[in-house]
Amino acid sequence: MPSISNRATHAYASPIRKLSPFANRAKAAGKQVFHLNIGQPDLLTPRSAITRVQTSNLDVIAYAPAEGIPSYRRRLVSYYQSHNIELTVDQILVTIGASEAIFFSLLSCLNPGEELIVPEPFYAIYNGFAQIAGVKIVPITCSLDASFALPEIADFEKCMSPCTKAVLICNPNNPTGCVYPPAKLADLAAFVKKHNLFLFVDEVYREFCYDDQVFFSALNLPGLEEHVVVFDSVSKRFSLCGARVGAAVSRNAAVLASIVRFARLRLSAPSLGQMLAEAALEEPADYLIATKAAYRERRDLVFDRLSKMPGVKTYLPKGAFYCFAALPLADADHFCQWLLEEFSWEGKTVMLAPGNGFYASPHLGKSEVRIAFVLNLEDLNLAMDCLENALRVYSEK
Numbered sequence: 001m002p003s004i005s006n007r008a009t010h011a012y013a014s015p016i017r018k019l020s021p022f023a024n025r026a027k028a029a030g031k032q033v034f035h036l037n038i039g040q041p042d043l044l045t046p047r048s049a050i051t052r053v054q055t056s057n058l059d060v061i062a063y064a065p066a067e068g069i070p071s072y073r074r075r076l077v078s079y080y081q082s083h084n085i086e087l088t089v090d091q092i093l094v095t096i097g098a099s100e101a102i103f104f105s106l107l108s109c110l111n112p113g114e115e116l117i118v119p120e121p122f123y124a125i126y127n128g129f130a131q132i133a134g135v136k137i138v139p140i141t142c143s144l145d146a147s148f149a150l151p152e153i154a155d156f157e158k159c160m161s162p163c164t165k166a167v168l169i170c171n172p173n174n175p176t177g178c179v180y181p182p183a184k185l186a187d188l189a190a191f192v193k194k195h196n197l198f199l200f201v202d203e204v205y206r207e208f209c210y211d212d213q214v215f216f217s218a219l220n221l222p223g224l225e226e227h228v229v230v231f232d233s234v235s236k237r238f239s240l241c242g243a244r245v246g247a248a249v250s251r252n253a254a255v256l257a258s259i260v261r262f263a264r265l266r267l268s269a270p271s272l273g274q275m276l277a278e279a280a281l282e283e284p285a286d287y288l289i290a291t292k293a294a295y296r297e298r299r300d301l302v303f304d305r306l307s308k309m310p311g312v313k314t315y316l317p318k319g320a321f322y323c324f325a326a327l328p329l330a331d332a333d334h335f336c337q338w339l340l341e342e343f344s345w346e347g348k349t350v351m352l353a354p355g356n357g358f359y360a361s362p363h364l365g366k367s368e369v370r371i372a373f374v375l376n377l378e379d380l381n382l383a384m385d386c387l388e389n390a391l392r393v394y395s396e397k
């Protein structure tokens, strides 16, 4: 049999899904598994958007233009305007989820061997795309004790090398729930400008900021027009994960032209997904207000329950829909697998994402987990019961 490539053999294993075979076995054995491992919301997609696509008179499901359906891109201009971000249609390129925007941006802006500074823990999938693109992630560690605040610019300076080409942040942050204040972003902007770097900002959780947090888009950082590339998505905003529609947004025409070259190779982002996304943007504001309120309630519940578990350390997320927590154990990878393979509480268990995969530093995150609060309050409560009991049983082993 011909052998598969080294690239494939060493491909990065997503911590979000790598325990799925164990979850499937647990379910086949009759256990109920609460999925807190993945950011797949249970909230309903706007009904009117689904109905609009169901009732449209389609004869052929055609390719869309590589850059995206024109009416959808125009609609996106108004969407950004409603967030006080002024853009033109040609500054927005529709992609197959934010995932593709990330991948194409890395391919477009960095040569193999060049370096990308990323505060860790970070959205684990960046590791995978960086690996395929041959780009080296240089992590800059944020700590739970400092509420995962963005490190000082002096620490970013220490990460610089002749190969540094870009900085990537996620705001609001997956997995930490941090929302970065405008002053911190301005400091980072000055750093990026000084060293002539790209600034990639993953803003897929833009709408989900809680309490007194105000979201500030990197697209509004003055003087950074040529540096900033924003990754966006409708997956979380409208519970449209399966539509596979995102965007790469930038005022740097050369970057977008380069991404378009890659986009032409894959011909088109899903045309049905774009129709859904366009219809979802016409949804009254109430939809997102209610969505955000639901996540805030879920966050409060999970944070409250975690805070009361002996030995668990966590931080109140200010945005997105994840809690990153340190558990009183040495090997969260083992614990998460044990939860699925061996543990059950009243016929139920919980699936979590082990923390280590959200770091580029190999020794970090070993006792940490990411918990996505994407289920209804009742299920979340039961999932927290499972976790609380599991921690007790595991510690007595």
Ligand SMILES: Cc1ncc(COP(=O)(O)O)c(C=O)c1O
Residues within 6 Å of the ligand: 039, 096, 097, 098, 099, 100, 123, 170, 174, 202, 204, 232, 233, 234, 235, 241, 245, 246
């Ligand atoms: C921070 C972040 N960026 C990008 C993505 C990928 O989004 P999409 O479904 O649009 O590919 C996710 C999905 O969980 C995410 O959390």
